[in-house]
Amino acid sequence: MEVREFPEPELEPGAVLLDTLLSEVCGTDVHLLHGRLADTPYPLIPGHISVGRVARSNGRVTDVEGREVKPGEVVTFLDVHGTCYACWYCLVAKASTRCPSRRVYGITYGADEGLLGGWSEQIYLKPGVRIVPLPEALSPRTYMAGGCALPTALHAVDRAGLRLGDSVAVQGSGPVGLMATALTRLAGAGTIVVLGAPAPRLEMALALGADHVVDIDQVGPDERPRVVRDLTGGRGSDITIECTGVPAAIREGLRMTRDAGTYVVVGQYTDAGEVALNPHWDLNRKHLDVRACWGIDLSHLHRGVQILTRHRDRFPWDEVVSAEYPLAQAAQALRDVEDRRVVKAVINPRV
Amino acid sequence: MEVREFPEPELEPGAVLLDTLLSEVCGTDVHLLHGRLADTPYPLIPGHISVGRVARSNGRVTDVEGREVKPGEVVTFLDVHGTCYACWYCLVAKASTRCPSRRVYGITYGADEGLLGGWSEQIYLKPGVRIVPLPEALSPRTYMAGGCALPTALHAVDRAGLRLGDSVAVQGSGPVGLMATALTRLAGAGTIVVLGAPAPRLEMALALGADHVVDIDQVGPDERPRVVRDLTGGRGSDITIECTGVPAAIREGLRMTRDAGTYVVVGQYTDAGEVALNPHWDLNRKHLDVRACWGIDLSHLHRGVQILTRHRDRFPWDEVVSAEYPLAQAAQALRDVEDRRVVKAVINPRV
Amino acid sequence: MEVREFPEPELEPGAVLLDTLLSEVCGTDVHLLHGRLADTPYPLIPGHISVGRVARSNGRVTDVEGREVKPGEVVTFLDVHGTCYACWYCLVAKASTRCPSRRVYGITYGADEGLLGGWSEQIYLKPGVRIVPLPEALSPRTYMAGGCALPTALHAVDRAGLRLGDSVAVQGSGPVGLMATALTRLAGAGTIVVLGAPAPRLEMALALGADHVVDIDQVGPDERPRVVRDLTGGRGSDITIECTGVPAAIREGLRMTRDAGTYVVVGQYTDAGEVALNPHWDLNRKHLDVRACWGIDLSHLHRGVQILTRHRDRFPWDEVVSAEYPLAQAAQALRDVEDRRVVKAVINPRV
């Protein structure tokens, strides 16, 4: 980790330059630091979800509503870039998050390709990067409380097919788990049980809409399904959303879900090993739906901004962002995230 | 296994007595013989799917279309009996195959409860048993070629959400796998690959609509996903239907399915142990839908009869029934099924 | 309309007798009074949705959770009775609200068949009537604020497939429209626009979660789609729910829904004539989904009670019930409902 100087870039037609306001430090960045993602072009500028002020653009650039993006506006953008809308996955399967052309700001671009990460005073938005303006009512900090976790959780909640009053178990109390908690609460869930640790994150879960929390440092893996069943009328949760990154969670999660319920897998972002299941008891006999969920697209980012704006006063969102760090302390930010000393850290390159 | 004499039963109001024509010998019966199903009330009369001729009824009994069932008619019936339509699973979750009141002819009734299994000269249909007449064009033997496997596979195919032209991998060439092959072919699948053994069953799979077969005695577990991908444009099957009963098949099956495809688990009817998966590679990153499928209801039996009748000349269905056995040779029938000497055996108690 | 005396009934095995606490006066009762429903067996005891205290039962009677219903408990019950779970609609189409055997308390039973309507000091629950206990936290009056409109609206909202943040137009501010407003708000809708009249009902709509109301006495039919479009970013509502009973509303509703949106028709409960549409502009070119919604089943009643209990403090539900009337003033109650002097009336036969 080191701070480098780059020249201010020239803008291609259709490109936009942002003055960075905030950029997220997320679990993926910890994985990046430890080299756990394949084919990463080190060195790179981390920071995939960011918010910035438009400095300038080369020509007229519009958002998804067709409105021109103007200098001075505060915006975010979809970190995923280059979805081709020309391949079989994009056009036939309509599974654009599996498009092989996708590249991601702060993850798959090397530093020699430009200012293509958010931990930087400026961010270069290539032509075609999808920009979403932040409404004035939504502060950059509240937006960063959602960060990449909010659209990720929204994708998972969409996949869950939640109906009014459905009970929900959320496995994990990291940013994605917390956002899944808030979003299922907003979507009219009945009982919500969050299983995670440590205690401050479980406090946050309660503040974001959980009815019950289960501290996994206190309650063992074999007990957790039983606890969830006890809290959901003896049957298990209608819907369980896995947001842990821990393979063993899959086994527990299937077992805490009621027969004919739905299990969404969104947390297994990196290869952390295997898990053993019993397909008779855990799948077939339960008549379960298991829906795995990869990545986000513009719809999740766009809708997430609208949802957060509308409900900005419903929850103490800002408390999810424990601390802002200047660029020079990015290494410390990563350590604090890795050691769970903070729920979420953000880089503010202008302090 | 022994043949016993029972008195001809009295009929309660709403009950029907059948003279048995044919009754199935299926893999479940082998499990029953070896005591692999929990809470089974031995001794019992096996035979869950059967066809018979109506001997008499006590009062007016109707089928699902409201037509009266009359003596002399050839009928089958839903082996599942007693679904309550009063419990939470039936009425709120609308998952009636998980109704705890369900009982099953030939499996959960003891011999002291009456003629409640098909390996018998007569079958006693309790009031409320759902009867489906066989159209005249559909011979009892062709119907038994479908047997319990056809409605089971139909449930799985419904869950698969197949679209015209989708490629399909079927894991398993037992009765359920063969019927899944025939039904996905009838439903307009594109390439169908069946993975199973031994060779005669794979021949049958080709006769029932498969484009390609993979002999699992020749091709190892690690190779099978690659073979399926090679046969499906390099991406894997749009839909995979597991019909094996072997836990390890789950791992292979997930890996042979394309990203954002659908995996249906219908074959894990008994507890045969665990399987290890990698939830990052096998689920999350693939953005898969996994749909487990338990049991059948009347819709599957009723629609199955209509489908089979319509397409009775499309495939050599009857060849699935390798042999008819008299009651006295039921033990031999079970051995032949267990040792895979036959694809499917049926009991004919009148020879 | 007259008050009659009936003898206290004998109970068949499985029957339950309720002491009525409250029974609803709904628009259907006005239709009944004017003879607008076909094949109604006059004279009858009106009142389809009611709440009462269990007086006694003949034998053990359980609710959908399997818990015994005991004397002294406050309960409601599904007015729909006799769904057969034996016919093609119930078992094959799984469209039980179209079961031809269904009968409805307070509508399809004549007075000579017993105390089978709620405008009575006691209600006779036949064997098989589905009972739902009210949690202690839910007052009978709050429950009646939902009445039959709440499960009806819940069915419509389920059909709508609402996603977090979707904009909603609700056509109609009667009880069903008001409940659709509250439920879509609870389900995380974005902008909600309610179109109705008179002003007090629109006030109520705002109290139950609407963002905007359109007074149809002020804004003409041709203007309404434009007003909704203006309030929803120029495109129209993602979802529109019709709760009016007025054929012309269909035309307006299709036009206020955005392209590729969803239009739910739930308000056309009686034959009020025809409406002219342009299928090119109103359907095909808009790529709309139109989902018509008939009746309710136990799931809607059961879930509705849980939802109302959880959110009992979120809205001023009780204000929907404008007035309680003794049995002797039932005719006045009907007039007040018909003339829209009250939002909702209830009969309290014990005052």
Place this chain on the structure above:
Amino acid sequence: MEVREFPEPELEPGAVLLDTLLSEVCGTDVHLLHGRLADTPYPLIPGHISVGRVARSNGRVTDVEGREVKPGEVVTFLDVHGTCYACWYCLVAKASTRCPSRRVYGITYGADEGLLGGWSEQIYLKPGVRIVPLPEALSPRTYMAGGCALPTALHAVDRAGLRLGDSVAVQGSGPVGLMATALTRLAGAGTIVVLGAPAPRLEMALALGADHVVDIDQVGPDERPRVVRDLTGGRGSDITIECTGVPAAIREGLRMTRDAGTYVVVGQYTDAGEVALNPHWDLNRKHLDVRACWGIDLSHLHRGVQILTRHRDRFPWDEVVSAEYPLAQAAQALRDVEDRRVVKAVINPRV
């Protein structure tokens, strides 16, 4: 209508030039001739669905599978061009057929914009036009038998959610109705009833998989729903697909569909006036799903080619193409289509 000479075009990078083999004459072209489509830039070169041989390209151009398109290959292409994948309809609603940037070869491009229609010796494929190679086994003439009707009908059949054995009514025996007949047969429909005229088209419907045909010149509008009900067990069709272009068909179609069935509207491509419905009887009480279906995307064209190739010997597809016309007889082709003297005409500019 006149034949004009154009210079052979220069190719932009990414553009492809085709030597036209065949181009379709469809009902839309008749509408074009009579000026029934809004905002059409006359004069134009008609012909939206075409097949041609690649003459040359400027640079490497690939198909949706990523394979390079090479000179000499026989290909078709998606007539819809310019879907932006940047607007709210494309990215948030995921309803790309409602993208306002879409333009269509042979319809929305004027002749002064280039060789952007198929009734021409050569067709200029702009950069980004989606190309689908025809497999060798699929003759250009068989492909044209499907023409634009096949992917249109495939979109409608996808929307219908057909399950194995569902009964289908197809309204209309023009190209879209005939293709909907063939595709629902391939998708495993049960009874298929086609309502249309004149007799030769009904003959063709029978050849393409219909079980029954109803000649609308013989059977009046009020009778047709009853006829369909009689042919479908008294209940009506599980699924009805409207392919007529006649508003009055909507009314009949809703009435011939069974309760809780599905009605797909795909034929109302132009404004042909209004139709009166009774929303109580025709929608609400029937608990219908109505799914309107606009346009096609690449998935329908691509899958359509695969489906047609696989099933090329199943039906006498080629007979749908009644006649090939040289360019000089295009006016005659239009008259023959308009007067229903042919089922389908194609232009062959090389004869």
